[in-house]
Amino acid sequence: MSSIAATLSDSAVIAKRNLIKVKRVPDIVVFATLSPIMFVLLFRYVFGGAIALPEGTSYGEFLLPGIFAQTIVLGSTTTGASLAEDLQKGLIDRFRSLPMSRSAVLIGRTVADAGLNVISITVMALTGLVVGWRINSSFGEAVAGFLILLAFAFAISWLMAMVGLLVRTPEVVNNASFIVIFPLTFVANTFVPLESLPTVLRTFAEWNPVSSVVQAARELFGNTSPLAPAPEAWSLQNPVVYTLIWVVGILAVFVPLSVRTYRRTAGH
Amino acid sequence: MTPGSGPGRGRHATAAHRPASEPAPAAPAVPELSVPGPSVAGMSDAIVVEGLVKRYGATTALAGVDLTVAEGSVLGLLGPNGAGKTTVVRILSTLLVPDEGRAEVVGLDVVRDDDAVRAAIGLTGQYAAVDEYLTGYENLEMVGRLYRLSKAEARSRAGELLERFDLAAAAGRPAKTYSGGMRRRLDIAASLINRPRVLFLDEPTTGLDPRSRLAMWDFIAELADGGTTILLTTQYLEEADRLADRMVVIDRGQVIARGTADELKAQVGGQRLELTVTDAAVLPAMVEALRPLAVDEPLVDVQAKRLSLPVSGGAEVLAEALRRLDGSIHQIFDVGLRRPDLDDVFLALTGRVADDVPTDDEQPAEPVPTGGAR
Numbered sequence: 001m002s003s004i005a006a007t008l009s010d011s012a013v014i015a016k017r018n019l020i021k022v023k024r025v026p027d028i029v030v031f032a033t034l035s036p037i038m039f040v041l042l043f044r045y046v047f048g049g050a051i052a053l054p055e056g057t058s059y060g061e062f063l064l065p066g067i068f069a070q071t072i073v074l075g076s077t078t079t080g081a082s083l084a085e086d087l088q089k090g091l092i093d094r095f096r097s098l099p100m101s102r103s104a105v106l107i108g109r110t111v112a113d114a115g116l117n118v119i120s121i122t123v124m125a126l127t128g129l130v131v132g133w134r135i136n137s138s139f140g141e142a143v144a145g146f147l148i149l150l151a152f153a154f155a156i157s158w159l160m161a162m163v164g165l166l167v168r169t170p171e172v173v174n175n176a177s178f179i180v181i182f183p184l185t186f187v188a189n190t191f192v193p194l195e196s197l198p199t200v201l202r203t204f205a206e207w208n209p210v211s212s213v214v215q216a217a218r219e220l221f222g223n224t225s226p227l228a229p230a231p232e233a234w235s236l237q238n239p240v241v242y243t244l245i246w247v248v249g250i251l252a253v254f255v256p257l258s259v260r261t262y263r264r265t266a267g268h
Numbered sequence: 269m270t271p272g273s274g275p276g277r278g279r280h281a282t283a284a285h286r287p288a289s290e291p292a293p294a295a296p297a298v299p300e301l302s303v304p305g306p307s308v309a310g311m312s313d314a315i316v317v318e319g320l321v322k323r324y325g326a327t328t329a330l331a332g333v334d335l336t337v338a339e340g341s342v343l344g345l346l347g348p349n350g351a352g353k354t355t356v357v358r359i360l361s362t363l364l365v366p367d368e369g370r371a372e373v374v375g376l377d378v379v380r381d382d383d384a385v386r387a388a389i390g391l392t393g394q395y396a397a398v399d400e401y402l403t404g405y406e407n408l409e410m411v412g413r414l415y416r417l418s419k420a421e422a423r424s425r426a427g428e429l430l431e432r433f434d435l436a437a438a439a440g441r442p443a444k445t446y447s448g449g450m451r452r453r454l455d456i457a458a459s460l461i462n463r464p465r466v467l468f469l470d471e472p473t474t475g476l477d478p479r480s481r482l483a484m485w486d487f488i489a490e491l492a493d494g495g496t497t498i499l500l501t502t503q504y505l506e507e508a509d510r511l512a513d514r515m516v517v518i519d520r521g522q523v524i525a526r527g528t529a530d531e532l533k534a535q536v537g538g539q540r541l542e543l544t545v546t547d548a549a550v551l552p553a554m555v556e557a558l559r560p561l562a563v564d565e566p567l568v569d570v571q572a573k574r575l576s577l578p579v580s581g582g583a584e585v586l587a588e589a590l591r592r593l594d595g596s597i598h599q600i601f602d603v604g605l606r607r608p609d610l611d612d613v614f615l616a617l618t619g620r621v622a623d624d625v626p627t628d629d630e631q632p633a634e635p636v637p638t639g640g641a642r
Binding site for chain 2: 013025089093097098
């Protein structure tokens with residue numbers, strides 16, 4: 001078997017194993033989808049009325065791409081926590097003692113987590129349609145919108161893989177990533193228009209890749225208003241390009257780094 | 269596990285799969301064992317380790333370990349917690365790279381030819397490394413697939429091993445529902461998928477109840493009889509005595525003794541006459557009466573009302589001793605000849621008692637986060 005075919009075959013075995021867990025522990029899917037539904041409802045109905053939006057925009061339309069982004073970025077922390085758990089339980093040792101591909105455990109993990117993200121984004125989109133979110137663009141653009149969200153989350157998964165292998169305790173991975181991911185997803189255009197932020201935060205938010213992925217999704221779903229002021233920062237004027245730069249950059253750094261860490265990681 | 273629930277420390281309970289121990293030679297002059305010098309690698313050695321050093325920062329986990337394991341034999345790697353046993357296994361199974369020295373498994377260098385080594389070995393770590401959410405069958409099928417067996421092969425091998433390890437009835441249940449003994453058996457089954465020539469078992473019975481431990485011993489003995497080369501680490505001296513052909517004792521990262529169980533016991537000394545009395549007051553008189561029979565200084569434990577006398581010779585020594593004690597025979601509660609066991613060996617070698625019955629905080633049944641590698 002060629003080494004690429006072997007890597008793909010091993011990764012598929014690992015991804016299958018990870019997805020069996022999702023099937024056996026339905027709580028994973030339930031909580032992965034309940035919290036975004038909760039967010040959709042909370043923001044739509046509790047904060048929605050209090051947040052000033054540019055004319056011609058409904059909060060339902062504005063909100064959903066933001067919720068999508070936040071949820072799947074949070075979802076990719078699963079990657080780190082699951083790897084830390086595998087390390088703790090000695091499974092990484094088992095895998096490392098097998099003559100299998102040295103990157104398959106990480107590929108299988110991140111691909112399975114991307115699969116989980118597909119499930120949560122589907123549930124959120126359906127909930128969104130119920131509360132007034134609409135796609136006002138072509139089919140192709142809408143697909144591109146979902147893909148750029150998933151691609152960004154996939155890149156974050158690889159970053160979290162590294163964190164999980166270094167931190168080694170699932171609970172700590174979860175807490176640590178919350179501390180980072182929450183500010184990243186809130187100091188952004190996720191839930192509020194950037195115009196409402198004070199200058200320093202606003203500059204951070206403009207260049208925050210979470211803002212650009214949200215902006216890209218809004219544009220691709222046709223959720224922006226022609227009456228809204230044009231963004232000033234280059235990152236938000238070219239959100240798709242800026243987001244893809246981040247995706248490629250994160251993957252270029254963290255795929256090799258995580259694989260290298262995996263190869264040297266021993267449990268206990 | 270509570271102390272005392274483990275297997276008896278005595279030799280009596282041992283239904284041997286290996287040949288029963290021959291009497292120890294009278295003189296404790298056995299070559300090779302007192303000085304832990306480098307062992308010479310032979311053609312038929314499945315494992316060769318030379319000058320292995322591993323450091324973690326300022327801590328030296330291994331300070332130059334040499335050992336060999338002959339093809340088809342069982343080596344018991346003994347030592348207390350933190351002695352370096354697991355580090356040796358991790359290096360041999362390619363999980364860790366040594367800082368110095370070299371190690372070969374079936375003639376392959378564990379650093380340079382790591383992929384080939386992995387294809388030839390099976391590893392069962394200290395904690396049962398099974399996926400709790402997969403069924404027993406799915407666990408084995410997954411490992412089989414990762415060994416690049418075809419789907420059909422992986423499935424038939426999984427079924428075969430589940431049968432062999434008495435897990436067929438539980439094959440369709442998630443491993444989460446398995447008992448500790450079942451998980452450990454599943455873990456060993458997983459490491460046998462590829463019919464490895466060399467099997468590493470890192471404390472395979474730690475945390476098991478006595479019945480599961482006995483069952484595990486039977487499985488291991490069966491594998492050894494089938495010709496698999498096994499390196500077994502253990503803190504249980506009885507386990508090594510029962511399963512291993514040869515032993516290497518390490519402490520603080522260094523080999524402190526090696527040899528067969530009998531050689532190690534002979535190193536500590538020959539047999540002892542042990543005598544327990546009902547009243548400690550008679551002990552001094554008894555010591556005097558028996559002194560001519562002793563080959564070394566007798567030990568008196570007043571608290572335990574016990575006298576221990578190094579002797580040489582067999583039953584006639586016992587008969588002679590009883591003749592000499594004729595007047596006070598009614599004071600004797602228990603008397604017998606005893607050969608040293610590995611507990612004595614360990615005590616003599618290290619000045620410490622081996623952690624034969626680990627306490628809960630030393631050997632958790634569940635893995636604990638340790639932060640750094642060990």
